[in-house]
Amino acid sequence: MSFPTEKQLRDRFDRSEHAVYFATADKRTRYYGFGVREEKFGADFQDVAAWAREQRYPVFGGFSFDEQSVADSALMNGYFVLPEVLYDITDQYLWGRETDPFGAPTPIAGPAITSQTDEQDWPDRVQTAVDDMQKNSNHQKVVLGRQRQVRLTGKLNLATLLADLATQQPNSYHFVLKRGDEAFVSATPERLAKVNRGQFETAGVAGTIRRGTDEAEDARLATELLQDPKNLQEHAYVVETIVSRLQDVATLTLPDGPQIMKNPQVQHLYTPIAGQLNGDNTVLALAERLHPTPALGGKPVDWAMATIQTIEQHPRGLFAGPIGVVKPDGDGEMIVGIRSMWLKQRTATLFAGAGILADSDVQAEFEETGLKMTPMMNLLKEQDK
Numbered sequence: 001m002s003f004p005t006e007k008q009l010r011d012r013f014d015r016s017e018h019a020v021y022f023a024t025a026d027k028r029t030r031y032y033g034f035g036v037r038e039e040k041f042g043a044d045f046q047d048v049a050a051w052a053r054e055q056r057y058p059v060f061g062g063f064s065f066d067e068q069s070v071a072d073s074a075l076m077n078g079y080f081v082l083p084e085v086l087y088d089i090t091d092q093y094l095w096g097r098e099t100d101p102f103g104a105p106t107p108i109a110g111p112a113i114t115s116q117t118d119e120q121d122w123p124d125r126v127q128t129a130v131d132d133m134q135k136n137s138n139h140q141k142v143v144l145g146r147q148r149q150v151r152l153t154g155k156l157n158l159a160t161l162l163a164d165l166a167t168q169q170p171n172s173y174h175f176v177l178k179r180g181d182e183a184f185v186s187a188t189p190e191r192l193a194k195v196n197r198g199q200f201e202t203a204g205v206a207g208t209i210r211r212g213t214d215e216a217e218d219a220r221l222a223t224e225l226l227q228d229p230k231n232l233q234e235h236a237y238v239v240e241t242i243v244s245r246l247q248d249v250a251t252l253t254l255p256d257g258p259q260i261m262k263n264p265q266v267q268h269l270y271t272p273i274a275g276q277l278n279g280d281n282t283v284l285a286l287a288e289r290l291h292p293t294p295a296l297g298g299k300p301v302d303w304a305m306a307t308i309q310t311i312e313q314h315p316r317g318l319f320a321g322p323i324g325v326v327k328p329d330g331d332g333e334m335i336v337g338i339r340s341m342w343l344k345q346r347t348a349t350l351f352a353g354a355g356i357l358a359d360s361d362v363q364a365e366f367e368e369t370g371l372k373m374t375p376m377m378n379l380l381k382e383q384d385k
């Protein structure tokens with residue numbers, strides 16, 4: 001059998017009951033998986049690590065952000081899959097035995113959006129966290145998320161969605177995990193942990209500003225971000241925490257200060273962190289050590305996690321959780337499930353959060369979360385064409 005084309009793989013994705021797509025930000029690693037050989041539910045890193053070690057090829061999935069549970073979901077509370085067949089696009093290699101003939105697809109128009117519901121009271125709820133932080137200086141940072149429900153006239157066309165992800169979010173990771181009538185989609189810019197033969201990489205991504213309408217404004221905004229005390233502070237909490245959590249397992253290399261990472265809708269402060277692992281640390285062991293960083297949780301972590309549960313209206317599920325690929329030898333890459341949405345039947349739930357500090361302007365943070373929802377919103381709008 002000759003290797004299928006991208007279009008065949010995307011059409012197959014749309015047709016399949018169960019499928020996964022994973023691409024790294026540089027697109028040097030890309031996988032399509034179809035069907036289920038084995039599944040693993042739940043959120044225990046060590047269980048998943050032991051199970052992944054028994055497999056012949058990589059498994060894909062994610063852990064829920066915290067122990068809160070999402071009702072009516074087999075995906076959002078922690079789920080990993082060993083696909084029946086796995087296409088490694090980079091190496092043009094097929095794992096498992098192909099039984100699907102890649103038949104001609106029936107073109108299906110995508111659904112239209114019928115309504116959109118936002119948490120309009122989010123700024124008021126976030127203000128209570130700001131008030132608390134102004135009184136208690138040991139409460140330093142909390143990342144608060146909100147959800148948007150979008151009702152659709154039908155099921156999304158996932159072949160179109162995969163093609164749109166590639167053109168609309170070219171420098172992000174792409175992760176699409178489909179199981180029955182559910183799917184989780186992320187175009188995250190954020191790596192949590194990559195491990196490859198004893199070398200590891202992570203990153204601090206925190207601090208955000210919009211893109212400019214022309215090059216001059218874009219550069220001016222980047223300079224503003226690089227000099228903004230609030231954003232530098234929220235970024236520093238992330239880098240300091242990552243360094244302290246990894247210090248005894250690795251020798252770390254990182255630049256003196258943050259750089260700028262640009263995505264189509266936003267620019268972030270970004271600090272790449274690399275290192276050599278001292279011992280036999282797997283990608284899941286590192287992900288467990290790091291999650292949640294103050295990029296998604298906060299500082300101090302126990303107070304931040306409790307505040308998230310109190311102030312946010314719904315459990316996060318895979319939003320902001322560690323998602324990715326794990327190889328049998330323990331290497332692999334976990335990313336952070338942001339810039340994401342959960343699809344279930346005719347509803348898309350979009351997620352976005354923002355780092356809140358004592359001097360946050362809650363209305364500005366609300367707008368920032370709106371910008372962070374734009375990548376998923378654009379995928380939905382693109383369907384109705």
Ligand SMILES: C=C(O[C@@H]1C=C(C(=O)O)C=C[C@H]1O)C(=O)O
Pocket residue numbers: 143190205206207208268295296338339351352353354355356372
């Ligand atoms: C929480 C999100 O993003 C995180 C929060 C950021 C911020 O507040 O500046 C930036 C990047 C991420 O660490 C999200 O996109 O939902």
